[in-house]
Amino acid sequence: MAQMTLYSMPSSGNSYKVRLLLSLQGKDYMHIPCEYGTEALTQAKATGKAPLDKFPVLHLPDGRILNESNAILWYLGAGTDWVPTDPFAQAQMLSWMFFEQNRHESVIAVRAALLCYPERAHLATPERLAALLEDGNVILKLMEDALVGRNWFCGASPTLADIALYGYTCTADTRGGYDMTGFPRITTWCARMASLPGYVTLDHLP
Ligand SMILES: N[C@@H](CCC(=O)N[C@@H](CS)C(=O)NCC(=O)O)C(=O)O
Numbered sequence: 001m002a003q004m005t006l007y008s009m010p011s012s013g014n015s016y017k018v019r020l021l022l023s024l025q026g027k028d029y030m031h032i033p034c035e036y037g038t039e040a041l042t043q044a045k046a047t048g049k050a051p052l053d054k055f056p057v058l059h060l061p062d063g064r065i066l067n068e069s070n071a072i073l074w075y076l077g078a079g080t081d082w083v084p085t086d087p088f089a090q091a092q093m094l095s096w097m098f099f100e101q102n103r104h105e106s107v108i109a110v111r112a113a114l115l116c117y118p119e120r121a122h123l124a125t126p127e128r129l130a131a132l133l134e135d136g137n138v139i140l141k142l143m144e145d146a147l148v149g150r151n152w153f154c155g156a157s158p159t160l161a162d163i164a165l166y167g168y169t170c171t172a173d174t175r176g177g178y179d180m181t182g183f184p185r186i187t188t189w190c191a192r193m194a195s196l197p198g199y200v201t202l203d204h205l206p
Contacts (some may be wrong), residue, residue, distance in 0.1 A: 002061030005030040007044050011116070013109055013167035014069040015056040016202045021076055021163050023206075024198040025064070031206045038116065058068075064188060068127060069167070073160045082160050091169045093154045096161035100168075104143075107135045109168045112175035136176065140183050147185035158196065166193050 006022070009014035010033050022029055026148040044050045044205040050057045050064060057065040058075070066072050075098075077083045083201050114124035142206050143165065146153060153161040170190050171180040180187055193199065 003028055003030050003067070004061060005032060005059040007032045007034050007049055008056040008058070009033070009041070010035050010203070010205055012055065013112075013171065014054075014105070016081060017163050017167040018056045018058065018072050018076070019067050019204075020166070020200060020205070021073055021082070022197055023204075024163075025076065025082075025202045026198055027076070027204065032068050033205060035076060036119070052062045054106070067174055070101060070160070070164055073097070073163060077160045081157060082163070084155050089155055093161045094157045100161075100164040104139050104165065105168055107132055107139055107171050108176050108178070110134060111166065111177065112171060116175050116176055122164070133178070136172070137182075138170075140172065140178065140180075142185060144183045144185050147189055151189070158193070162189075162193060166190065170194075 001053065004027070006015075006018060006029050008019060019031075030047075032040060032044065034044050034050070041055075043055055044055075044057075048065075049059070049065075053065045054067065056069055056072060058072045060066070064074055074083075084093060111129065114120050114129065116134070143153075152158050153165060169175075169186060170193070173180045194201075
């Protein structure tokens with residue numbers, strides 16, 4: 001049977017979200033790694049495999065193509081336990097996924113990128129890093145407060161919201177330089193995510 005193909009960037013949290021869900025779901029797929037600075041990335045863009053010039057991109061066996069990590073999560077999660085059935089709970093889940101793209105990724109992932117990718121080093125001024133640290137701590141505090149009395153961001157079991165938020169939170173300390181000791185609930189939630197059957201780390205590639 002034809003397989004799905006995922007074009008994903010090994011070092012990227014956005015791509016990791018999709019690899020993580022596919023692994024948690026036990027789904028087979030072909031993986032094309034497209035890291036910054038590689039020929040594979042250039043080729044994928046040049047041949048229309050990444051129509052929006054960004055990764056991840058999911059190619060379905062029938063030729064249809066999906067961009068945007070959270071849209072891909074939505075597609076893969078539809079009709080499964082990863083998406084609540086109640087419309088309000090679904091909307092709550094989506095609100096966390098929009099929050100992740102609008103407020104979390106644009107700060108926490110950006111700080112990690114400035115610190116980790118040598119080609120961004122010239123943009124990593126002390127002022128910018130300090131501002132991203134301050135803004136990131138506000139975002140992490142919002143997440144920390146949302147976890148009071150609950151194990152998951154939306155409902156009694158993990159949803160796509162947890163996967164979306166986990167993508168860059170799990171390396172906020174190691175790559176982003178955020179001190180997570182002030183966020184014990186997030187730390188426990190990360191451990192809870194890591195204990196799910198089928199869990200893989202960012203650096204695990206299929
Ligand atoms: N909102 C998009 C963001 C995707 C994105 O920015 N991907 C970056 C890596 S994190 C990328 O592919 N960059 C390649 C490039 O700009 O050449 C998503 O969630 O999928």
